[in-house]
Amino acid sequence: MARILVVEDERVIAAGLQDELLAEGYEVEVVGDGLAAEERARAGAFDLILLDVMLPKKDGFAVCRSLRASGSRTPIIILTARVQDSDKILGLELGADDYVTKPFNPAELLARVRAVLRRARGEAEPAAVWEHGDLRVDFVRLDAARAGRPLALTPTEFKILRHMVDNRGRAITFDQLLAHVWGDGVFMSDRVIYTHINNLRQKIEDEPSRPRLIVSLRGVGYRFEG
Numbered sequence: 001m002a003r004i005l006v007v008e009d010e011r012v013i014a015a016g017l018q019d020e021l022l023a024e025g026y027e028v029e030v031v032g033d034g035l036a037a038e039e040r041a042r043a044g045a046f047d048l049i050l051l052d053v054m055l056p057k058k059d060g061f062a063v064c065r066s067l068r069a070s071g072s073r074t075p076i077i078i079l080t081a082r083v084q085d086s087d088k089i090l091g092l093e094l095g096a097d098d099y100v101t102k103p104f105n106p107a108e109l110l111a112r113v114r115a116v117l118r119r120a121r122g123e124a125e126p127a128a129v130w131e132h133g134d135l136r137v138d139f140v141r142l143d144a145a146r147a148g149r150p151l152a153l154t155p156t157e158f159k160i161l162r163h164m165v166d167n168r169g170r171a172i173t174f175d176q177l178l179a180h181v182w183g184d185g186v187f188m189s190d191r192v193i194y195t196h197i198n199n200l201r202q203k204i205e206d207e208p209s210r211p212r213l214i215v216s217l218r219g220v221g222y223r224f225e226g
Contacts, residue, residue: 001025001026001027002026002027002047002048002117003026003027003028003029003044003045003046003047003048004021004026004027004028004029004046004047004048004049004050004113005029005030005031005037005040005041005044005046005048005049005050006018006021006028006029006030006031006050007030007031007032007034007036007037007049007050007051007052007055007060007063008030008032008050008052008079009032009033009052009054009055009056010052011032013052013102014030014032016106017030017050017109018030020106020109020110020179021110021113023173023175023176023179024110024113024176026113029044029046032055032056033055033056033057033058034055034056034057034058034059034060034062034063035057035058036057037049037051037055037058037060037063038058038063038066038067041063041067041072041074042067042070042072046074047074047075047117047120048074048075048076048077048113048116048117048120049067049074049075049076049077050077050079050113051063051064051076051077051078051079051096052078052079052080053078053079053080053087053091054080054081060078060079060080060091061078061090061091061094064076064078064091064094064095064096065094065095067095068094068095075097075116075117075119075120076095076096076097076098077096077097077098077099077100077109077112077113077116078091078096078098078099078100079100079101079102079104080099080100080101080102081101081102097116097119097120098112098115098116100112105183106179106183107179107180107181107183110179110180111180114166128140130161130165130226132213132226133206134146134147134148135151135204137151137153137158137161137165139158139161139162139165142155142158144158144203146203146204151203151204152203153200153203154199156181156196157196157199157200157203159180159181160177160181160196160197160200161200161204163176163177163180163181164214164222164224164226165224165226167224168224168225168226169223169224169225170223170224171217171220171221171222171223172221172222172223172224173220173221174190174193174220174221176221177193177221177222178193197214197222200214201213201214212225213225213226
């Protein structure tokens, strides 16, 4: 699993990022200033750096510039409260791979992390359309059909199915599903998640009582076999 360096001086935000990334299965190290970020980035074999801009000792833009000047090709996602287009352009021109403004949706940030890691590994982006047998789901148009007949998937069901399609063959925990679909800080019982899964099964499984696409993993969550 990928190793991620989180560079963030606000402890609450840093702890939240660490928890989200650990829940996704990533290895995480956290530092709180720009000089420490440079030192760890050069010494450690990280797959991705989440880099805040407003840092003590050395700001994130300067850290990004320095790392790229030294030949580091580690992907960098800049995190900042600055929303001006000029700041975004500067970050990208300095060599950042993506730019996320605060406050951010944890599920969106995780999606961007996955996308940057995929690009770094030369992997293809997930398809906008998923097809299985007579099922066809367009995640851009939010359109679903079975044998040409429309399926009435709810927005939540589209989000659940998108996450499962992107992670097919892997164990998906209840916590991961909750964070990705409903966002961080939302309390929801496993029973409520099960109800949404059951409703989705009724629409996409050939035999909902014996699901073959969304497989339950007792005490863990689910695995998608589509």
